[in-house]
Amino acid sequence: YLKAKVDPSLQAPELQNCLNQVGAKLLIAAETDVMQNYYQTIHSLAPELADCAAGQLHSEKLPELRTVVLTGDQPPPSSLTHLENNTPSVLISPPSGVPQDLSNLMEVGLNPSGGWVNVQTRDKRMGTTGSPKGALLSHRNIINGALQFCKMLGFNKSHRFCIQMQCCHIANGVCTLIGGLHAGFAIVYPSPKFEPRSSINAINQERCTIVYGTPSMYVDMIMTVKELGVTVNNLEVALVAGAMLPEHLARQISLVLPIQRFCQGYGMTEGVPFFGSGLEDSPVETFTTVGKAVPFVEFKVVDKEGKMVPMGSPGELWVRGYIIMLGYWGDEAKTRETITADGWLKTGDQVILLESGHCKVVGRLKExxxxxxxxxxxxxxxxxxxxxxxxxxxxxxxxxxxxxxxxxxxxxxxxxxxxxxxxxxxxxxxxxxxxxxxxxxxxxxxxxxxxxxxxxxxxxxxxxxxxxxxxxxxx
Missing domain, CATH: 3.30.300.30 (ANL, C-terminal domain)
Known part of the structure; x- marks a missing residue:
């Protein structure tokens, strides 16, 4: 079984590529979003929806797709399956032999060829060319990565998590959604897309103790709090992903969104997470590094020839272990280029590993x-x-x-x-x-x-x- 998550901001050509890349047979989407009408987008790719029976789509542009499910308030054409907003979620039973209990699932470590896997599409934007790559992640990647990350950062069932990232982002799916099942914390989504006013309201109304976002999101939150003249209470942790948190911004957050500590997280679609700020990390270590490595994973820093560099020297980060993807879906050549024969994932990131076990990200080699x-x-x-x-x-x-x-x-x-x-x-x-x-x-x-x-x-x-x-x- 495959589950492919796609960015809701994708336009028709990008969506077509993603669906065909994984051979999607079922598409689930909202009717509309803040920025676009999904039914119109899907119909532009599959005009045959207007005349086919439900579950019997045969589209020239989407040859594998058979069923489209839309959620929302307005019933769509009879060719589409419709779930009203108040319809309870449908639980799909896992394959036979798979334990129902999540902790047992983690211990079993599913054989990737025999269980469910997740395809996370990587959308290339800002003028680049080429098709999005589908990073193939297994239960073993996701379940164990989420478990170790939550343990490192000290998240537990007493926390209430305000998530500002969209569900299509891998860190959200692994570290928060699956992490919440492990640790038992509550999850709060303020809005379908990031909107700082909604985030501030949700934090106060739902008594959130952790907020998760990119540095740019925190900039907007600070400006919104000052604009509204409100006080933010209850927050304990600011979790940062997507980019390093500059120290001057951290100080502004401490003043405007009073928190007890910051947590940096670092990983990539091909492996989440790699590093995270621990409970024992000092403010200096939090602001200047992405924390320490998750347990039971191998890391090394190499030069252009693939030879290890001394500790404290910059080089490309290579990772090996349960945390990395199985490969790129349907692209063996790209997989062989990214993962070595002995299992090392080439991250393309230039980093410095410190004697303390912390990691400093210098930048993307390709950037x-x-x-x-x-x-x-x-x-x-x-x-x-x-x-x-x-x-x-x-x-x-x-x-x-x-x-x-x-x-x-x-x-x-x-x-x-x-x-x-x-x-x-x-x-x-x-x-x-x-x-x-x-x-x-x-x-x-x-x-x-x-x-x-x-x-x-x-x-x-x-x-x-x-x-x-x-x-x-x-x-």
Missing amino acids: AIIRGSDNVFPKEIEEFFLSHPDVVDAQAFGVPDARWGEEICLCVRPRDGATIIEEDIRSFCQGKPNLPLQPNLPFQPNLPFQPNLPLQHKLPLQPNLPLQPNLPLPP
């Missing part, structure tokens, strides 16, 4: 901006500009350049009420000889902000991407 002969990691630039008093978010990325191969672009998000122009940024850079910025640094306006998605740090040069050296930053 390194190669300017001339210099390798520049966006994270270095972003952390520098986040120390600017009027900057609440900063994102650096590379674009093709005829002279340098790649040039560095920067987009900053001012704090509420502040205005930042190009001269402000250049003045802030003066006297910083180690900062890899040049006088002809172009600025990119109107970069789309997607709090649920990491930024794509490699942008192809396109006609609709203006790059002008003297273009001011948007307020």
Whole structure:
């Protein structure tokens, strides 16, 4: 049995690719979302829905799909199966021989070929080309990963978890949904999509003790709390994923959303989680590292030839153990490229493993901006500009350049009420000889902000991407 989770923001061509990639026979979706009408999207791919009987779809563009199930208030055409919003969830029995109890399921460690597996699609955005890759995760990956993560971070049944990430994100599905079954904590979803006002209301009304989100989400929450003039109570833990939490932002969170501790989490679709902040971690370790490794997993840091580097030296992180995926669904070549013959997953992340067991993420090897002969990691630039008093978010990325191969672009998000122009940024850079910025640094306006998605740090040069050296930053 396969379960494939897809991003609800996918447009018709992307959805078609994902469904066909896994050979989906059943599609379950809401009728509408905040941004789009799913029935219209599905109907554009399968106009045959208008004339077929329920469960008997035969579509030219979706040849394997037979059944479409929509949830909502309005009955759809008779060709679709409909679940009203107040309809109890249907429980599907697992394959014969699989224990019903979750703890026994964890101990058994299902044979991936004989049980259920999960296909997590990786959506490539921001101008990249190619189809999304389906990371094939087994029960053994998911159940054990969630268990160990919750133990490391000290989550238990007394907690109430406010989740701001969408369910399509792997960290949400593993660390919170399955983690909640392990630890017994309550789960609160404030809204279908991230909306800071809904999050603040849910935290107070549902007495949430843990909030989970990206750094950009916390920026919006802080601004919303100040705007509304409300007080946030009950919070104990701020769980951060998707990017490192800058120390200055952590201090703002401590003032506006009073909490007892921060928890960093680090992993990837191909393996979640790898590292997490433990109960014993100091504030310095929490702000500068992604914590310690989950138990019973092997980690090593290697150079370009695949040889281990000394402890404390940067290199690519390789991972081996129960936590990594089985492979990419339907793509053996990509699987062999990513997982070695002896089972090591090449993460593509450059990290430093410390003697204490903590891990520092330097950046994505594929995201390194190669300017001339210099390798520049966006994270270095972003952390520098986040120390600017009027900057609440900063994102650096590379674009093709005829002279340098790649040039560095920067987009900053001012704090509420502040205005930042190009001269402000250049003045802030003066006297910083180690900062890899040049006088002809172009600025990119109107970069789309997607709090649920990491930024794509490699942008192809396109006609609709203006790059002008003297273009001011948007307020």
